[in-house]
Amino acid sequence: MSVIEEAIREFSRLPGVGSRTATRLVHSLLRGTTADARRLARSIDELVERIRPCERCGTFAEEELCRICRDPARRGETVCVVESAFQVHSIDRTGEFRGRFHVLGGHLSPLDGIGPEELRIRELLDRVSRGDEGIREVILATNPSVEGEATAVYLEGVLRPLGVKVTRLARGLPVGSDLEFVDGLTLAEALSGRREM
Amino acid sequence: MLTGLGLVGFRNLEDRELEIPPEGVALVGRNAQGKSNFLEAVYYLEVFRSPRGTRDAHLISFHRDHFRLVGGLAPGGEVSAVTAAVQRGGSPTKKVTVDGREPERLGDAVGHLGAVLFTPGDVRLVSDGPGERRRFLDILLSVNHPGYLEALQRYRQVISHRNAALRSSAGPAAIQAWDALLSRPGGLVSAARAGWVRDVGEAFAEVYRTVADGEAATMEYRPATPGADDITIEGAADPDAWEARLRQALADSLEGDRERGATRPGPHRDDLRLRVLPEGSEEDEGETRDLREYGSGGQQRTAALALRMVEASTRARRLGRPPLLLLDDVFAELDEGRSRRILRLLDETATGQVLLTAPREADIRLRPGELARWTIEAGRIREAS
Ligand SMILES: [Zn+2]
Numbered sequence: 177m178s179v180i181e182e183a184i185r186e187f188s189r190l191p192g193v194g195s196r197t198a199t200r201l202v203h204s205l206l207r208g209t210t211a212d213a214r215r216l217a218r219s220i221d222e223l224v225e226r227i228r229p230c231e232r233c234g235t236f237a238e239e240e241l242c243r244i245c246r247d248p249a250r251r252g253e254t255v256c257v258v259e260s261a262f263q264v265h266s267i268d269r270t271g272e273f274r275g276r277f278h279v280l281g282g283h284l285s286p287l288d289g290i291g292p293e294e295l296r297i298r299e300l301l302d303r304v305s306r307g308d309e310g311i312r313e314v315i316l317a318t319n320p321s322v323e324g325e326a327t328a329v330y331l332e333g334v335l336r337p338l339g340v341k342v343t344r345l346a347r348g349l350p351v352g353s354d355l356e357f358v359d360g361l362t363l364a365e366a367l368s369g370r371r372e373m
Numbered sequence: 374m375l376t377g378l379g380l381v382g383f384r385n386l387e388d389r390e391l392e393i394p395p396e397g398v399a400l401v402g403r404n405a406q407g408k409s410n411f412l413e414a415v416y417y418l419e420v421f422r423s424p425r426g427t428r429d430a431h432l433i434s435f436h437r438d439h440f441r442l443v444g445g446l447a448p449g450g451e452v453s454a455v456t457a458a459v460q461r462g463g464s465p466t467k468k469v470t471v472d473g474r475e476p477e478r479l480g481d482a483v484g485h486l487g488a489v490l491f492t493p494g495d496v497r498l499v500s501d502g503p504g505e506r507r508r509f510l511d512i513l514l515s516v517n518h519p520g521y522l523e524a525l526q527r528y529r530q531v532i533s534h535r536n537a538a539l540r541s542s543a544g545p546a547a548i549q550a551w552d553a554l555l556s557r558p559g560g561l562v563s564a565a566r567a568g569w570v571r572d573v574g575e576a577f578a579e580v581y582r583t584v585a586d587g588e589a590a591t592m593e594y595r596p597a598t599p600g601a602d603d604i605t606i607e608g609a610a611d612p613d614a615w616e617a618r619l620r621q622a623l624a625d626s627l628e629g630d631r632e633r634g635a636t637r638p639g640p641h642r643d644d645l646r647l648r649v650l651p652e653g654s655e656e657d658e659g660e661t662r663d664l665r666e667y668g669s670g671g672q673q674r675t676a677a678l679a680l681r682m683v684e685a686s687t688r689a690r691r692l693g694r695p696p697l698l699l700l701d702d703v704f705a706e707l708d709e710g711r712s713r714r715i716l717r718l719l720d721e722t723a724t725g726q727v728l729l730t731a732p733r734e735a736d737i738r739l740r741p742g743e744l745a746r747w748t749i750e751a752g753r754i755r756e757a758s
Contacts, residue, residue, distance in 0.1 A: 284550065286537035292547050322530055322554060330550035
């Protein structure tokens with residue numbers, strides 16, 4: 177396979193990119209300056225090399241701790257639990273939430289072999305019981321899907337004995353949707369109207 | 374009312390655009406020519422699945438890569454066209470439209486024809502296991518009870534997770550997390566079933582008695598939710614009552630369920646019990662016999678027909694007009710006495726549009742003078758006058 181064909185194949189593996197779009201992208205890179213293409217290559221390289229999970233909350237970080245965990249202005253007593261690191265950004269941009277996050281890395285889904293052990297639940301319980309962050313409230317912001325709801329019910333059960341307040345995002349979120357694609361206003365409303373479980 | 378039917382690539386039927394007369398059609402053809410396929414195509418547009426339980430991909434003609442069905446409905450109704458198309462493939466894709474738009478939920482697509490289908494295969498509703506009767510209730514309530522289909526889909530999704538959790542090494546808490554999500558949709562499903570059986574029980578007995586010339590039969594909802602015995606007749610359709618019983622039953626059965634690796638309580642194991650009272654005995658003597666085990670062929674066919682008749686009256690009540698009756702060779706394998714009495718009942722029920730099939734001209738006994746005569750041979754429909 178030629179170098180060009182290989183590049184086209186790699187591009188077409190990206191979501192939403194068919195072989196025609198991939199061909200157009202590769203041709204445009206070849207037509208542009210070498211510097212442009214190098215910058216793109218370097219950027220992809222750095223993405224892979226430098227992004228890692230935050231050691232505390234599990235979201236994307238460039239250092240041991242993510243930007244949010246390092247921010248002295250964020251209050252540690254409230255933790256918002258989400259399914260994926262992409263949802264951290266969705267909730268953060270609402271500006272409604274000034275606490276920290278915890279990324280589970282998915283939801284309970286026994287049909288896919290995902291039980292509590294497969295999620296970062298042990299890490300969450302450690303954070304709460306360790307006490308160094310002074311966590312007093314855990315907001316469960318799992319997706320409003322069947323699996324996200326079951327995950328919230330499970331978390332409520334294991335968090336409650338630790339003496340922490342547990343709340344759930346208010347309803348009103350479209351059922352079956354992914355938090356990542358919910359508009360900011362709906363998310364902000366859901367956050368301010370969260371309920372105790 | 375169905376005004377047109379478009380057929381492309383469906384089973385053995387020739388591709389056609391058919392105009393359906395307002396009073397209906399009598400389709401005559403020998404066996405295995407496609408009579409049942411014709412009615413199946415029409416009914417597919419009502420529930421978007423095969424009434425025979427055939428998988429979508431198997432409905433596509435042998436040498437074709439897709440089927441497409443178009444139903445035209447009379448002007449003045451809520452909806453003027455429904456379509457369904459299935460494309461062959463690794464996982465076949467189905468597209469359903471209502472007035473040109475793909476509905477968000479299947480529940481918004483079903484039931485626009487207002488049809489009820491009677492087939493000789495209905496005898497399995499009585500002779501087969503509880504699964505057949507649950508399927509009957511599910512399809513019937515999906516088109517007649519708002520919210521039923523969504524509750525059922527939700528219930529099935531959650532119960533497969535719970536069963537998978539039961540078979541995994543997960544602790545009790547990871548199983549109970551699903552219980553909280555199961556009892557609400559489960560309660561809705563149970564309440565709808567219990568309410569329907571309560572409301573039509575007498576009508577079922579009446580139809581059976583008429584066709585069986587005086588013999589008595591009963592229909593009874595047998596919920597697989599322990600502790601539901603104390604739900605009263607008046608409270609049978611109350612979802613909260615069923616939800617509470619199911620939640621308790623799930624909690625009680627956790628240990629046993631883990632041993633078996635399956636959820637035991639809940640509407641997924643319900644039954645609809647059909648029984649006859651042997652002549653001369655009283656109901657409270659405990660002399661009733663289960664039709665599934667002890668019924669003769671004639672008794673089982675009669676009970677199946679009675680189920681369809683009460684389905685038709687449920688449909689009529691819901692629609693506020695007579696349903697579209699699809700009658701597939703209904704008199705097959707019935708003795709003359711039963712046939713005559715069924716005909717009388719159908720004459721009263723079939724006041725709307727009727728599509729019926731018969732092996733011979735002489736077998737068209739319902740409204741023979743009114744219905745247009747069509748013929749079918751090797752999947753080819755001819756609109757003879
Ligand atoms: Zn962090």
